Amino acid sequence: MTDRPKARPRWHIAVFLAPALLVYTVVMLVPLMQTLLLALENVRDGQRVFVGLDNFRMLFGDPRFSEGFWNALANNVYFFVLHMLIQNPIGISLAALLSVPRLRGVAIYRTALFLPTILSFVIVGFLWKLLLSPLWGVAPNLLGAVGLKSLFAPWLGQEAYALTTVSLVSIWQFVGIPMMLIYAALITIPNEVIEAAECDGITGLKQFFKIKLPLILPTIGLVGVLTFVGNFNAFDLIYAMQGALAGPNFSTDILGTYLYRIFFGFQLQAGDRYMGAAVATAMFVIILIGVCFYLFVIQRRMRRYQM
C-alpha cells in the first residue's frame, strides 16, 4: 500500500474565479450592501445616524410615504397581472404558430414580432404617445374611418384607463421575449415524440395541449419569473410616456417611478437618499420573495421530461 500523494492546493481555481468575483463584488455586491445599509440610516438634527427600521416604519405607516407606496405597489401588481394574462399567452400562441412546420416566411414574422423589443423605450414611448394623441394621433382618425370615433378617448390622460394603456404598450413592446424563449423550447422537441403522437392520432390543437405544452412548462415558468422581475423593476416606459409624476393623479405610478421621485427628487422636491434606499430595499425584498416562491414552490413541483 502506497501513500496517496498529498493533494496540492489548486490555486488555479482561485486565480480563474478572481476576476469575475472581483468585478461582481465591486459593481454589484458592495453597492447593494451599501443601499441596504443606507436604508437603515437617516438624518437626525443634521447628523447621519443609524435609525434601525424607522425608515421602513415611515414607508409603510406614515401616510406621507405609505399612500404613495401602496398605490405604486397595487399599480405594479396590476401591471404584472396584465402582462401574465396577455403578454405571455400571446407569446406562447405566436411561438406555437411560428413552430408550425412548413410555415412560409418564419424568419420575417419572427423578426417583425421581435423588433419592438429591441427598440429603445424612448422611441416606443414617444411613438405611442403620438399614435394615441387626441390632437395629431392616427388613432382617432383610424377609428373614425370605420365609424367608431365615439370609442376614442384620451386614454393616457384618464385615470381609469391610463395604466391599462401603458401596460398594453409595454406588452406590445416585450411580447417578443416570451415568444422567442418558447419558440426555442418548441423547436427542441424531438420529431420522434411528435411522430409518435401522430401515430396515436393526436394532432392539431390537441397535440399542442397534450404533448407540447407539458414539455415546455419549465420554459413557461422561466418566462413567468422573468416577467415578474422585469415588471417590478420597470420604470423607463412609464417615465417616457407619463413623466416622473406618473399622472394622471399617480394612476400609472409603479415602484420604479415612485423610487425615482423619492431618491432623486423632482422639481422642488429634494431627493432623499435614505428613504429612497428604503424604497429600493423594499423592491428588492418583493422581487426576492417572488423569485424564491418560484424557485422553491413552483419549480420543485414541475415535472420534467427527458427528451
Added chain:
Amino acid sequence: MKTSMLKATVALATLAALSSPALAQTTLTIESWRNDDLATWQEKIIPAFEAKHPDIKVVFSPTAPTEYNSALSAKLDAGSAGDLVACRPFDASLALYDKKQLADLSALPGMENFSAVAKTAWSTDDGSQTFCVPMAAVLHGFMYNKAAFAELSVQPPKTEAEFFALLDKIKENGTYVPLAMGTKDQWEAATMGYQNIGPNYWKGEEGRKALIEGKQKLTDADWEKPFETLAKWGPYLGDGFEAQTYPDSQNLFTLGRAAIYPAGSWEIATFEAQADFEIGAFLPPVQNAGDTCYISDHPDIALGLNAASPNQEAAKTFLSWVASPEFAEIYANAAPGFFPLIDKPVTLENALAKEIVAWREQCQPTIRSTYQILSRGTPNLENETWTASANVINGTETPQAAAEKLQKGLDSWYKPGEAVPAKAN
C-alpha cells in the same frame, strides 16, 4: 529629448504664470445654466462691460441646465468654481448661502435698485440678507391670437365674467379651440392655471405671506376659489385635453388653431418666431371691474459671488454693473420675455414684451405661492399643486377636496413660525 521638452513646458508655464499679473488684468469666470445665452454674453454683455473696465476680463462658461445644480455644488466644494455663479431662485441658492459658499451682497452698490419682492428669491427667509443680484423674472398672463379675435370681432376681457362670456362665444363659433392648455404634463395646469389666475384671489403678496405665517389656509375661500374657476375651464379646452402635453398646447396655439393661450412670458421669442399671426396679451381677469389686479412676476435667475473667489473686488465691480439699468436693458432685449427685476425704467424693443411688462405698472406683482419655504418638506406643496390642479380641471377631484388635500399635506410637516432649513437638491 523628452527631458528637454519637459523643461521647455515648465519654463513656458512659469512664464505664463508670471506674465499674467504683469498685464494687471483680472479674469472673472461666470458659471451659468443658460447655455442658450452664450452668444448674448459674448457679443453684447461682456464687450459692453469690458469697454468700461478694461482691467477686468470676463469669461462666460455655462453648463447644461440639468447638470448645473450638481456640477456647481461639486465645484464649490472642490474650490474650482468660477468667481461669479448664476443663482437658481429660492432653496437651491439659499442652501449654498447657508453653507457660506455664496457671499453676502446686501451692501453691494446697486442693490438699492431692487424692490424687496424682486429680492425675495435670493434673500434669507427673514429678508435681512441678500446674496445674489436679481437678473430676470417671468410674468404670467394670457396670450391671444389677434387675427382670430378680429375675425370673431371680440375684445380681450377685463373681468372674469367677460372672460367666460368670451370663451362661450369662441366655442359657439367653433373655428377655434377657446383655450390651448392640456393637463397631461400637470405643471401647465398649476403654473399657467392656478398660479396665473390665483394672485387675483389671494391678493398677491398679502395672501402669500399670510399663508407662510399660518394666518391663512389653503382651504380658505381665497385659495380655493381659483380651483373653482379652473374647474370651469375644462369644457373650453381642446378635445382630449387630458392627454394634451405642453408642446401640444404650444403647437395648437402657434398653428392658429386656438384663440387663447394661458402663458408665461418666456414663450414670447419662440411664439413670435413660429406663429404667422400677431400675438396680443391680456392680464389674468379680475373678479369685479375695478378690482386691484395682481400678477405673478416670478424670479428666475440672478448672479451671485463665490465666497471663495480670489477676485472679490473685481467681481463686486461686475455685480454692481449687473445691478445697473444698462445691463438690464441689454439682457432684457436679448431675451424677450425674461424681464429685468430692476426698479428703474428699462426700454424694451419687442412690442409684446413691452405690452406684458407694462402690467407691472398697473398691477401688484407677487411670486408663485408655493416656491418660498412651503415646498421644503414631504409632501412637496409645489408638486402636489400640479396634481391637484390637473385633477380639478379633469373633473376627477372637487375644488374643495383638492384644497383640503393640499392643506392636509402642508400641515403634516409645516408649522408656521418654526424654521425649516433649505435643502439643496
